[in-house]
Amino acid sequence: MTTPRPLIAGNWKMNGLEVALDEARAVAAAVDAQPPAARVALCPPATLVHRMAQALVGGGVAVGGQDCRAEASGAFTGDVSAEMLADCGATLVILGHSERRAGYDETDALVAAKTLAALRAGLEPIICVGETLAEREAARTLEIVTGQVRGSLPPELAGKAFAVAYEPVWAIGTGLTPTLAQIEEVHVAIRAVLVERFGAEGAGVPILYGGSVKPSNAAEILAVKDVGGALVGGASLKAEDFLGIIARA
Ligand code: 13P
Numbered sequence: 001m002t003t004p005r006p007l008i009a010g011n012w013k014m015n016g017l018e019v020a021l022d023e024a025r026a027v028a029a030a031v032d033a034q035p036p037a038a039r040v041a042l043c044p045p046a047t048l049v050h051r052m053a054q055a056l057v058g059g060g061v062a063v064g065g066q067d068c069r070a071e072a073s074g075a076f077t078g079d080v081s082a083e084m085l086a087d088c089g090a091t092l093v094i095l096g097h098s099e100r101r102a103g104y105d106e107t108d109a110l111v112a113a114k115t116l117a118a119l120r121a122g123l124e125p126i127i128c129v130g131e132t133l134a135e136r137e138a139a140r141t142l143e144i145v146t147g148q149v150r151g152s153l154p155p156e157l158a159g160k161a162f163a164v165a166y167e168p169v170w171a172i173g174t175g176l177t178p179t180l181a182q183i184e185e186v187h188v189a190i191r192a193v194l195v196e197r198f199g200a201e202g203a204g205v206p207i208l209y210g211g212s213v214k215p216s217n218a219a220e221i222l223a224v225k226d227v228g229g230a231l232v233g234g235a236s237l238k239a240e241d242f243l244g245i246i247a248r249a
Contacts, residue, residue: 006222006249007163007206007229009041009126010236011066011094016044024052026239028061031246035060038229038249041092042236046080053089064092064126067100070113072120082114082121092124094231096152098169101128108151115162116154124161126208126231127152129190133170141168142189149193158198163206164190165231171211173233180224183209187226215244222249
């Protein structure tokens with residue numbers, strides 16, 4: 001089976017007003033001028049999804065959401081459905097980010113339901129997993145992460161495009177990263193669950209690493225076995241930094 005192109009996705013989190021679209025345009029201009037080895041996506045806040053998709057239409061940078069409601073529509077004040085994201089021009093969606101698991105009590109079952117919603121709307125889900133520092137210190141990392149993968153990935157993903165993102169909670173926004181051996185250990189464990197669940201197809205699912213990825217550490221992280229891309233937070237907000245990571249894929 002051929003190895004799929006790595007995926008470098010930027011998660012802007014709750015950052016970005018209209019002026020920030022200039023950064024997205026700069027990323028797209030560089031990507032379109034010299035197509036990189038990796039697929040590239042930007043996931044802005046919901047308020048910018050439509051405008052970013054319009055600004056980047058037809059180019060090599062895909063646009064994604066950062067979350068969606070499981071239901072397609074209804075009385076859910078403040079929420080956004082997968083169908084709404086697709087309607088705005090998104091083609092991907094991040095689901096189960098640790099900031100949502102922690103801040104909104106999102107369970108594996110809810111993440112699985114949101115994943116089904118993404119598939120229903122034709123979006124490619126990027127499903128996030130990762131241990132806290134306390135879990136790592138208690139030597140529970142593999143148990144926690146493989147449990148999240150088993151619980152958050154519904155069997156309906158078979159035959160569909162999707163990615164898993166391993167983001168150790170303690171590495172997000174801290175400047176800390178696991179050692180390359182620690183990253184490999186977790187990615188290999190995730191790969192084993194994907195193969196167990198999806199057979200040969202599971203061998204080709206991109207497993208992104210996320211947590212303090214920057215241009216200076218991207219090359220070594222992206223070279224680790226079973227790392228199929230990166231989910232980038234802070235360093236995706238500036239075109240120069242994000243392009244520096246994309247160039248190393
Ligand atoms: P940072 O790259 O800012 O550490 O954030 C990682 C992340 O949470 C991406 O989803």
